[in-house]
Amino acid sequence: MEIESVQLPFGQPVTEAYISRTEPELESLFGSHPAEDGDWKRRAKWLKDQSGSRVSAKSLAAVLARYNRKFNNSAEVHSSIEAIAAGAPVVVGGQQAGLWTGPLLVIHKAISVISAAKHAAKVTGQAVVPVFWIAGEDHDWDEANHAHILNPDNQLVKIAVPRPDGSRTSVSRSKVTQEVMLEAARLLGETLPDSENKRELLARLTTFAKQSETLSEWFAHTLGWLFGKEGLVLLDSDDPELRKLEAPMFKRIMERNDELESAYRRGADMIRQHGYEPQAEVAEDSANLFLFQGEDDEAPGERTLLFKRDGRFVNRRGTVSWTGSELLRIVEETPERFSNNVLTRPLMQDYVLPVLAAVLGSGEIAYWALTAPAFRSFDMQMPIILPRMSFTLVEAAVTKHMMKYELSFEDVAYRFEAYKEAWLKEQDELDIDHHFEAVKQQFSELYQPIVELVSAVEGGLAKLSETNKQKIMEQIEFLESRTRDAHARKHEAVIRQLDRIAVCLWPDGKPQERVINWTVYWNRYGSAWLEKLLEAPFDCLGGHRMIYL
Structure with a gap:
């Protein structure tokens, strides 16, 4: 073993x-x-x-x-x-x-x-x-x-x-x-x-x-x-x-x-x-005991944490209470009501x-x-x-894929998303990130004279021009996201293998x-x-x- x-x-x-x-x-x-x-x-x-x-x-x-x-x-x-x-x-x-x-x-x-x-x-x-x-x-x-x-x-x-x-x-x-x-x-x-x-x-x-x-x-x-x-x-x-x-x-x-x-x-x-x-x-005035409420109490059968107030034992809201003598009698007669x-x-x-x-x-x-x-x-x-x-528990297929992609357990536990993103980036021969970043930068520079122009015509149009600019940026980012997804689909088999490693060893970001x-x-x-x-x-x-x- x-x-x-x-x-x-x-x-x-x-x-x-x-x-x-x-x-x-x-x-x-x-x-x-x-x-x-x-x-x-x-x-x-x-x-x-x-x-x-x-x-x-x-x-x-x-x-x-x-x-x-x-x-x-x-x-x-x-x-x-x-x-x-x-x-x-x-x-x-x-x-x-x-x-x-x-x-x-x-x-x-x-x-x-x-x-x-x-x-x-x-x-x-x-x-x-x-x-x-x-x-x-x-x-x-x-x-x-x-x-x-x-x-x-x-x-x-x-x-x-x-x-x-x-x-x-x-x-x-x-x-x-x-x-x-x-x-x-x-x-x-x-x-x-x-x-x-x-x-x-x-x-x-x-x-x-x-x-x-x-x-x-x-x-x-x-x-x-x-x-x-x-x-x-x-x-x-x-x-x-x-x-x-x-x-x-x-x-x-x-x-x-x-x-x-x-x-x-x-x-x-x-x-x-x-x-x-x-x-x-360590709650203030907590008795550190629960009592299952009886048939004549507010919520029969409910497990209720006991607190001490004004010489009595009460639930958290203070809507039902017992004396110490009553609780001691319950201990004697029906101890199963305590926990x-x-x-x-x-x-x-x-x-x-x-x-x-x-x-x-x-x-x-x-x-x-x-x-x-x-x-x-x-x-x-x-x-x-x-x-x-x-x-x-590490299955043989998971071990094989970890070796293939040179992944350690610590990589999976603490750096997995960064690793996966970096791997995909390495496969990007077209340099998608660079091109979209350049386009967004160029658009922002080209659009700035428009912002200044409409503001000079009427001050109130400045906000509208910024909103319009943001909508165009969002459309560019939407296309960028779809392009990334399309690129990832070209490597679906690898992504499935990587995701299997993660879900088997560190599912939902937990051990x-x-x-x-x-x-x-x-x-x-x-x-x-x-x-x-x-x-x-x-x-x-x-x-x-x-x-x-």
């Missing part, structure tokens, strides 16, 4: 400093670093010593077993759950449930979790279980409801599932009809080119659709099919049974909410003191699971830095923060992993591409690799 390492921009200065270890004081916010084997061992020991402060291993295993029997029912997964019941720590990573898992980065995160668990087991000398946290509690439907597919002409096609009628609730509570899901699967089949793998792929996804009522369930079935044999355990953060285990932490967050808000503010201040901007909003925001989710995850390491993307690492004082405030320690690995759905590659290569990713050497600093297919 041919692999090439490249460095993509981190996007988040805090993340870059943490991964590169350029600022020890900033690194101390996280409390550990994945490059230090001693930190893995210390964290494993701490988890064992503090086991009584979390959800019991047996209770957790029972909930995980019930959920995975339905969506991820393989022998390897149940062995993983048995290890959790016996006290094994976990490596966890998660993502919002998306259509057919969404962009490739979700697959990369699952692979990072699996590879990191194997690495951790070697370092600590004990079983470590990979866990994928499906963020089904999130309610951003437009982020979850679509997938981008490459059609036979290598054009990106967006397939989306419309939002079901009803309240703005979580993805895991948004019921999608069979007709809608099967129509999405039909569109996928219509979009993908024919291949020897297409029939099985569509049959699997169609079967999973028939077994699902929500995008989260379709997501879970799909991820279980892809990674169940690797022992990857799944959980849905909006699982009512999981919520029951979380109730004591929700109560703790409610009772110590002001203290927690203060801790997040300290975290934001510490980030600023290091010269960075916080990457998550976390981005700042309390790390605490809840660490309370529910024995987290040895959390696999995070660049943006996630940046906002987790805010939570360091909150962890300490609750007598907890932040787990080892592990940057997820990322990949770009491949942030746009294209994995079904494109399964359709072309079956499971071979996924096996190559699973075989890639683990990198505790994340990194980006080009995987040549």
Whole structure:
């Protein structure tokens, strides 16, 4: 297998400093670093010593077993759950449930979790279980409801599932009809080119659709099919049974909410003191919890962010409110009505699971830095923060064309349009640019005496003469554009090859992993591409690799 390492921009200065270890004081916010084997061992020991402060291993295993029997029912997964019941720590990573898992980065995160668990087991000398946290509690439907597919002409096609009628609730509570899901699967089949793998792929996804009522369930079935044999355990953060285990932490967050808000503010201040901007909003008077409104509330079923005002908890508009006592009663009686925001989710995850390491993307690492004082405030320690690995899949035809046109990956990512324009210009033996530029310059010079003449006749005609000049210029530029297009058509085959390189490696001006759905590659290569990713050497600093297919 041919692999090439490249460095993509981190996007988040805090993340870059943490991964590169350029600022020890900033690194101390996280409390550990994945490059230090001693930190893995210390964290494993701490988890064992503090086991009584979390959800019991047996209770957790029972909930995980019930959920995975339905969506991820393989022998390897149940062995993983048995290890959790016996006290094994976990490596966890998660993502919002998306259509057919969404962009490739979700697959990369699952692979990072699996590879990191194997690495951790070697370092600590004990079983470590990979866990994928499906963020089904999130309610951003437009982020979850679509997938981008490459059609036979290598054009990106967006397939989306419309939002079901009803309240703005979580993805895991948004019921999608069979007709809608099967129509999405039909569109996928219509979009993908024919291949020897297409029939099985569509049959699997169609079967999973028939077994699902929500995008989260379709997501879970799909991820279980892809990674169940690797022992990857799944959980849905909006699982009512999981919520029951979380109730004591929700109560703790409610009772110590002001203290927690203060801790997040300290975290934001510490980030600023290091010269960075916080990457998550620490909203004024936010309780950092969501509540699903009840039947007697303003918007039944809607996931509502809570704020503190005048001794009560209210929605953002202040149109519905609860007392602290009412919310504590809800925690006791129906904990499934609560869910976390981005700042309390790390605490809840660490309370529910024995987290040895959390696999995070660049943006996630940046906002987790805010939570360091909150962890300490609750007598907890932040787990080892592990940057997820990322990949770009490079097909043989793309490699061939890149070599033909002497294009590097960096050229495609950062200089592609300039390269394509320059290439076309090199083929322009008639020097189209020069001729049209000369004509425009000559026309402007010839026209100037007319402007002066009509202005002398009547001052009001000056504006009309400028308008007339602009219209003529526009006609010249229109002809120039059509001439350029005609010239480009003479080189259509090359332009198609160049555009294929761009759409495959850097679609819509973004990394491949942030746009294209994995079904494109399964359709072309079956499971071979996924096996190559699973075989890639683990990198505790994340990194980006080009995987040549």
